Amino acid sequence: MLKTKIKPAAVKLLDLIYPPRCISCGSSITEHGNICGKCWDDINFISDPQCRICGFPFEMETEATLCAGCIQEEPHFSKARAVFLYDDASSKLITSFKYNDRIENRAPYARWMARAGAEMLHDADYIIPVPIHFGKLLLRKYNQAGLLALGVAKIAGRKVLVNALIRKKYTKKQAGLNRKIRFKNISGAFKVNPKYASILKDKKILLIDDVITTGATADECAKILRKAKVAKVEVLTLAKTLY
Ligand SMILES: [Zn+2]
Ligand SMILES: [Zn+2]
Helix, strand or coil, X not given: CHHHHHHHHHHHHHHHHCCCEECCCCCECCCXXXXXXXHHHHCCECCCCECCCCCCECCCCCCCCCCHHHHHCCCCCCEEEEEEECCHHHHHHHHHHHHCCCHXXXXXXXXXXXXXXXXXXXXXXXXXXXXXXXXXXXXXXXCHHHHHHXXXXXXXXXXXXXXXXXXXXXXXXXXXXXXXXXHHHHCCCEEECHHHHHHHCCCXXXXXXXXXXXXXXXXXXXXXXXXXXXXXXXXXXXXXXXX
């Protein structure tokens, strides 16, 4: 009787010192590393129907399988999927993860991503995170895409090639720039690490990033990888911005 009481008591004591909080709004919840019911309801999780390639969500059931953007010009990746829309409700989840030291948040994110990208993960030979420039890495101390990639890979039992892509150009912050400038800005920013050239040949790659906006970054990475004879590139992100 006493024994069974000790364990929950210890957990309770820990929760008193470090109570579980919603990783979005900070309200009190029952378990660590989760979001509260209200935030969960507010977040716009992306589901079908959506563009077969880029995952752009369609407002209603339609015969169309591609969005206008993909009809106009198909990206170099064959499929991109995201967990939720990047909007007011989800922005705190992204910014706290990206710019603060809230890396403990990655556990639920990786879980959600593994679910949203289950099919792509099943298919992938390797996972590659979209790299950040070494200079930015020094400032931020970690690459959020790399952390997500490691978390997702652990759940799905896949291997991550952390250094297979190199960011050789220090690009300006893409936020606030229009589509055309984003594509121009990111052009030539990446290269395949020569050490990985033979490993990547004919493989199926799943690229991981935190947010996809115009798809310019993912498209540039996919273009470089396809040039390096990668068979297929798919993309999995936590959030997607509707531009
Ligand atoms: Zn909340
Ligand atoms: Zn599309």
